[in-house]
Amino acid sequence: MPKITYIENNGKSHTIDVENSLTVMEGAVQNDIPGIDADCGGACAFATCHVYVDEKWFSKLPKAENSEIDMIDVAFEPGKYSRLSCQLTVTDELDGLVVKMPSKQG
Ligand code: FES
Numbered sequence: 878m879p880k881i882t883y884i885e886n887n888g889k890s891h892t893i894d895v896e897n898s899l900t901v902m903e904g905a906v907q908n909d910i911p912g913i914d915a916d917c918g919g920a921c922a923f924a925t926c927h928v929y930v931d932e933k934w935f936s937k938l939p940k941a942e943n944s945e946i947d948m949i950d951v952a953f954e955p956g957k958y959s960r961l962s963c964q965l966t967v968t969d970e971l972d973g974l975v976v977k978m979p980s981k982q983g
Pocket residue numbers: 902915916917918919920921922923924925926927948961962963964
């Protein structure tokens with residue numbers, strides 16, 4: 878199973894196994910990782926599953942759809958490497974992925 882590392886805004890790091898085909902958001906929610914609220918349950922609304930993808934991983938991810946890009950615009954402190962974790966599906970290629978949570982979700 879791919880390992881995903883979630884880093885809270887306070888620096889606390891959690892590395893967990895996440896099943897293929899779950900989203901990065903679902904992996905966090907199912908494992909009680911703080912910092913990903915996912916209020917809309919994965920519907921690409923509210924942007925409370927916003928994460929900053931580690932720089933070296935960002936270009937390896939599938940491109941964001943327009944709906945995701947629009948939501949990132951209204952997320953808290955969007956950055957160059959922002960993605961919505963509910964739009965990232967876990968695959969073997971994402972083994973080792975590192976994401977950081979913004980301060981408002983921590
Ligand atoms: S879970 Fe709501 S935008 Fe991702």
